[in-house]
Amino acid sequence: MIRFRIPALMLGLAFVASCAPTPQPVSVEAPPVDFLLVDKSDRTLALYRDGAEVRRYTGLQFGDAPLGHKRFEGDERTPEGRYTIDTRNPNSAYYLSLRVSYPNAQDRAYAEGQGRDPGGDIFLHGQPNWLPAGRMPGDWTDGCIAFTNAEMDELWRLVRDGTPIEIRP
Template identity: 50%
Template sequence: MRWLSLVLLFVVAIGAAGCSSKFKTYSGPKVTHVVIYKEQRKMHLLHNETVLKSYDVDLGFAPAGHKQFEGDGRTPEGQYWIDRRNPNSQFYLSIGISYPNAADRAYAEAQGKSPGGDIFIHGQPEVFKNKKADWTAGCISVTNREMRDIYAMVRNGTQVWIYP
């Protein structure tokens, strides 16, 4: 009977280990800032001047230029912050970027338009996995596997620099 209990416990443990979670833990150096180069379609997570991880990214469907208005399909450029997290995102996992900042809002208001918002670094739902590059509405997209790492590594309050 004891032998059967041990085998059953082993089978349950193996089954539980096979159920991977989308939430990972990270215990390495703190990510002090995120740098995104739109033209190269690259994102780097840095600890001070040391690159910890680099990723290929997809951007907004109109990637050239700074996001100015809601619906323009552009990814913002400039200095922002990670300001929120969405563990239940329709784009797998997502971390929010603080767009629009005060200058973005003022410019759009002066033009009589909305600056838009809801800019995130996020994964890819099944419907977008086979899409062409630069499919988002202005966000930065990586694979779901990569997003698990990013979600674990990057904390709220982390500085984000987005370059043309």
């Protein structure tokens, strides 16, 4: 008699488990994402695949002047707008890096109209290579978006060159 109860109990538990929403870890073999959304005010990055959010990172770190759109070289702001991830650098001074296509034509035109350089080299990257472990405190980049090294490992696997990224205020 016990023999029949155990399979029925296991079947019941499997059904309940399949109905419960559980967060899905990102698999090493997960397909790439097709859109990134950064919300500077919430300090989050959401990764999307086929219109569905598949992963969210919190506690992002930005440039020393995190409010407002990047306008000029050295203003320490993180850009806002629509860009793409246009290249990757495994040998960065920071743990892995994915370059954002800033400046776009509008950014260049604005800066040129002010007689200034718009700057560039904006990346999603990990912590400085000299930091043995952990995370730098506060906002510390020159306009980039910083993650933990473990988060960068995931991003490196999930984000391909050409992936659109939107950075909202």
